[in-house]
Amino acid sequence: xxxxxxxxxxxxxxxxxxxxxxxxxxxxxxxxxxxxxxxxxxxxxxxxxxxxxxxxxxxxxxxxxxxxxxxxxxxxxxxxxxxxxxxxxxxxxxxxxxxxxxxxxxxxxxxxxxxxxxxxxxxxxxxxxxxxxxxxxxxxxxxxxxxxxxxxxxxxxxxxxxxxxxxxxxxxxxxxxxxxxxxxxxxxxxxxxxxxxxxxxxxxxxxxxxxxxxxxxxxxxxxxxxxxxxxxxxxxxxxxxxxxxxxxxxxxxxxxxxxxxxxxxxxxxxxxxxxxxxxxxxxxxxxxxxxxxxxxxxxxxxxxxxxxxxxxxxxxxxxxxxxxxxxxxxxxxxxxxxxxxxxxxxxxxxxxxxxxxxxxxxxxxxxxxxxxxxxxxxxxxxxxxxxxxxxxxxxxxxxxxxxxxxxxxxxxxxxxxxxxxxxxxxxxxxxxxxxxxxxxxx
Amino acid sequence: xxxxxxxxxxxxxxxxxxxxxxxxxxxxxxxxxxxxxxxxxxxxxxxxxxxxxxxxxxxxxxxxxxxxxxxxxxxxxxxxxxxxxxxxxxxxxxxxxxxxxxxxxxxxxxxxxxxxxxxxxxxxxxxxxxxxxxxxxxxxxxxxxxxxxxxxxxxxxxxxxxxxxxxxxxxxxxxxxxxxxxxxxxxxxxxxxxxxxxxxxxxxxxxxxxxxxxxxxxxxxxxxxxxxxxxxxxxxxxxxxxxxxxxxxxxxxxxxxxxxxxxxxxxxxxxxxxxxxxxxxxxxxxxxxxxxxxxxxxxxxxxxxxxxxxxxxxxxxxxxxxxxxxxxxxxxxxxxxxxxxxxxxxxxxxxxxxxxxxxxxxxxxxxxxxxxxxxxxxxxxxxxxxxxxxxxxxxxxxxxxxxxxxxxxxxxxxxxxxxxxxxxxxxxxxxx
Numbered sequence: 001x002x003x004x005x006x007x008x009x010x011x012x013x014x015x016x017x018x019x020x021x022x023x024x025x026x027x028x029x030x031x032x033x034x035x036x037x038x039x040x041x042x043x044x045x046x047x048x049x050x051x052x053x054x055x056x057x058x059x060x061x062x063x064x065x066x067x068x069x070x071x072x073x074x075x076x077x078x079x080x081x082x083x084x085x086x087x088x089x090x091x092x093x094x095x096x097x098x099x100x101x102x103x104x105x106x107x108x109x110x111x112x113x114x115x116x117x118x119x120x121x122x123x124x125x126x127x128x129x130x131x132x133x134x135x136x137x138x139x140x141x142x143x144x145x146x147x148x149x150x151x152x153x154x155x156x157x158x159x160x161x162x163x164x165x166x167x168x169x170x171x172x173x174x175x176x177x178x179x180x181x182x183x184x185x186x187x188x189x190x191x192x193x194x195x196x197x198x199x200x201x202x203x204x205x206x207x208x209x210x211x212x213x214x215x216x217x218x219x220x221x222x223x224x225x226x227x228x229x230x231x232x233x234x235x236x237x238x239x240x241x242x243x244x245x246x247x248x249x250x251x252x253x254x255x256x257x258x259x260x261x262x263x264x265x266x267x268x269x270x271x272x273x274x275x276x277x278x279x280x281x282x283x284x285x286x287x288x289x290x291x292x293x294x295x296x297x298x299x300x301x302x303x304x305x306x307x308x309x310x311x312x313x314x315x316x317x318x319x320x321x322x323x324x325x326x327x328x329x330x331x332x333x334x335x336x337x338x339x340x341x342x343x344x345x346x347x348x349x350x351x352x353x354x355x356x357x358x359x360x361x362x363x364x365x366x367x368x369x370x371x372x373x374x375x376x377x378x379x380x381x382x383x384x385x386x387x388x389x390x391x392x393x394x395x396x397x398x399x400x401x402x403x404x405x406x407x408x409x410x411x412x413x414x415x416x417x418x419x420x421x422x423x424x425x426x427x428x429x430x431x432x433x434x435x436x437x438x439x440x441x442x
Numbered sequence: 443x444x445x446x447x448x449x450x451x452x453x454x455x456x457x458x459x460x461x462x463x464x465x466x467x468x469x470x471x472x473x474x475x476x477x478x479x480x481x482x483x484x485x486x487x488x489x490x491x492x493x494x495x496x497x498x499x500x501x502x503x504x505x506x507x508x509x510x511x512x513x514x515x516x517x518x519x520x521x522x523x524x525x526x527x528x529x530x531x532x533x534x535x536x537x538x539x540x541x542x543x544x545x546x547x548x549x550x551x552x553x554x555x556x557x558x559x560x561x562x563x564x565x566x567x568x569x570x571x572x573x574x575x576x577x578x579x580x581x582x583x584x585x586x587x588x589x590x591x592x593x594x595x596x597x598x599x600x601x602x603x604x605x606x607x608x609x610x611x612x613x614x615x616x617x618x619x620x621x622x623x624x625x626x627x628x629x630x631x632x633x634x635x636x637x638x639x640x641x642x643x644x645x646x647x648x649x650x651x652x653x654x655x656x657x658x659x660x661x662x663x664x665x666x667x668x669x670x671x672x673x674x675x676x677x678x679x680x681x682x683x684x685x686x687x688x689x690x691x692x693x694x695x696x697x698x699x700x701x702x703x704x705x706x707x708x709x710x711x712x713x714x715x716x717x718x719x720x721x722x723x724x725x726x727x728x729x730x731x732x733x734x735x736x737x738x739x740x741x742x743x744x745x746x747x748x749x750x751x752x753x754x755x756x757x758x759x760x761x762x763x764x765x766x767x768x769x770x771x772x773x774x775x776x777x778x779x780x781x782x783x784x785x786x787x788x789x790x791x792x793x794x795x796x797x798x799x800x801x802x803x804x805x806x807x808x809x810x811x812x813x814x815x816x817x818x819x820x821x822x823x824x825x826x827x828x829x830x831x832x833x834x835x836x837x838x839x840x841x842x843x844x845x846x847x848x849x850x851x852x853x854x855x856x857x858x859x860x861x862x863x864x865x866x867x868x869x870x871x872x873x874x
Contacts, residue, residue, distance in 0.1 A: 150641040193651060200647035207644075208628055211635040215570035216628070220645075223625045226618075227652035234659040236761075241666040243759045248673055250758075254725035254751045299676065299724075331675070333668025 017119035050102025071202030080213035290341035297325025318346035486523035505626030581623035692716035694800035715765035722752025
């Protein structure tokens with residue numbers, strides 16, 4: 001999903017990175033490489049890190065070893081007690097060249113690193129080197145500074161991480177149009193996890209190479225590889241878990257209680273609204289799971305609600321189904337927050353948590369809009385706006401309107417996927433529809 | 443957890459005595475207290491943190507101590523942390539003493555080996571790559587001592603056969619402790635470098651993050667399994683008289699898969715295939731599932747849709763792999779008279795043929811509302827009779843062999859009370 005009107009920021013960042021890389025390359029070609037052995041060793045490390053990169057979904061740092069190696073090279077002042085002579089241009093050149101070489105196999109498989117990834121790598125490494133090299137060669141942090149030197153490295157790495165988070169959030173903001181604040185918060189939260197491991201490894205490698213020479217690189221790459229492996233398994237089990245929850249949500253569709261694809265559409269739209277309202281990280285996950293399972297209470301009903309449309313039922317009945325759903329969710333081992341959201345989706349909106357408000361409004365919108373033909377979305381929104389006070393939170397409805405406007409490319413009343421009538425094959429045909437990516441997940 | 447047997451207590455006392463012997467020469471060696479105190483505090487701190495956030499045992503600190511200090515002093519580092527560490531269950535004092543004594547002995551052995559190979563000078567100089575050799579030897583010694591002592595307590599306290607207690611303990615611990623050893627070596631080198639202990643602390647950060655993520659992974663995996671169980675329970679609630687059927691079919695499928703020599707990953711997939719094979723019954727009206735008496739052809743057709751409903755549900759779960767095909771095809775017959783597609787012979791996926799046999803076996807050996815359970819031997823005879831036409835003879839033979847070897851002990855589903863009328867004679871008695 002691209003929005004042409006916000007792209008200048010992306011172009012600006014990419015242009016900066018390209019200019020920097022070109023200037024560095026020219027400078028390095030002109031002056032030649034200093035300390036070839038050190039440059040080669042770090043290049044190999046960065047390239048190996050890129051090779052071991054992992055193109056899974058929802059990972060903040062897909063090539064932690066490469067990132068740590070690049071940072072260590074930028075912050076390297078000595079090699080086994082002997083001062084090194086590489087400057088900022090050489091750092092940028094070596095890191096970029098190694099990253100490109102390491103990603104050749106990935107590019108061959110058609111899943112290489114994106115331009116964003118490379119631009120961020122170049123800019124953050126250049127930032128770290130720019131801050132470090134002058135301080136090291138002229139300032140008070142030269143040879144013999146001892147512990148203060150280690151402190152300086154940590155401070156610089158924290159700054160670099162901040163800079164990287166801002167860059168990443170800016171890129172993602174301008175690509176998706178989601179609010180900048182929550183995106184930055186997400187990025188910073190990610191920094192606490194694998195980001196801090198990468199930063200600490202970079203610092204340790206720089207210090208250890210200064211003490212024992214290049215032998216430190218293989219010795220300390222292993223612990224970081226272990227970290228990467230743990231993250232990989234964690235991400236894999238999270239993906240599986242999400243798929244299982246989606247399947248559980250489909251149970252109501254298979255059992256004929258709700259129309260096909262309803263849970264999935266409500267989840268995607270709720271997530272978009274949640275982002276628009278500034279939710280981030282774990283809150284979004286809770287929202288997504290709760291939206292997927294919001295109708296699960298209907299499994300306990302003896303007779304299906306007509307077309308699964310709970311929004312049209314009396315409030316007491318809605319609340320009863322919500323409580324039943326909460327009970328089912330609690331059995332599934334999903335976090336209790338999700339169960340709370342499912343339970344309280346039918347409460348008056350003043351007493352609800354934000355996620356429950358979102359699920360309630362989006363569910364009502366989806367039910368009203370899906371069979372209403374071309375003008376349906378507009379009319380459904382209007383109905384939500386006019387509903388009695390306390391039924392739907394007005395800020396959620398406004399946010400929903402914004403999200404729908406953005407998704408329709410600016411034209412309201414376009415054929416939203418929800419408005420498509422499922423054809424003659426009944427619910428089975430609808431279930432076979434591939435998931436449409438009308439909301440791109442980060 | 444029952445009380446600790448007397449022989450295990452004696453064993454713990456012996457090891458504790460050994461630990462005291464390790465610490466005895468402490469006054470006579472030159473102990474660098476400025477290094478012992480912060481390392482011990484660091485280790486104790488890490489152990490305390492793991493009270494709230496499970497991080498596992500923190501070997502890098504202990505191994506860094508072993509690389510930096512003389513053996514008795516290195517052994518002392520482990521003592522306060524291990525004595526204060528959180529333990530669960532009864533007789534906590536004994537457990538704490540055991541943990542502390544075991545670690546003291548292991549760290550002492552590692553430090554002794556490291557010292558003997560001249561590792562300390564290599565760390566201080568620092569002399570790479572030679573420093574790696576004593577460090578690796580020390581890690582080996584550490585693993586060896588830990589696994590021997592652990593095997594001993596397993597054999598005495600939990601009465602695990604001695605050979606099984608020792609098998610695998612050493613090899614399994616070697617890789618993770620080896621990585622911890624490398625981190626410990628880096629820590630020791632940086633500790634003695636001009637950059638000082640602060641730089642050494644940075645080494646711990648990636649290890650902490652890794653341990654934390656690992657704990658998260660286990661939590662998420664447990665949640666995932668609970669969700670799968672919830673899916674199965676939803677079916678069990680609908681289809682009253684098949685309680686526990688899904689779990690048992692999973693168990694029987696696993697037995698067949700093992701007998702056929704499939705690798706562990708595929709066995710696991712088959713377990714899920716067995717557990718989830720009837721998940722599509724969620725889509726069949728409860729009235730039909732619970733109906734007593736014969737079904738009309740129309741009703742039968744509706745029930746026969748359940749493999750397709752099930753496939754629709756689990757289609758999106760990528761890790762299930764070929765288990766999804768098993769859910770779709772578990773009612774196919776070898777002669778082509780099954781449903782939904784009427785596949786013949788090897789057209790039917792292998793995993794579906796396994797689940798079909800397991801499903802039929804459990805259906806016959808469990809009590810249904812309309813008939814009592816049949817004995818295992820009778821069920822196997824029936825399976826053999828139908829092999830070739832309905833079932834794959836290879837799978838039937840595998841089931842017969844597996845049952846002959848291990849017997850049939852159906853597990854009770856979690857969260858379900860034991861059945862009121864246990865199936866008559868489910869144990870494999872005089873079966874060849």
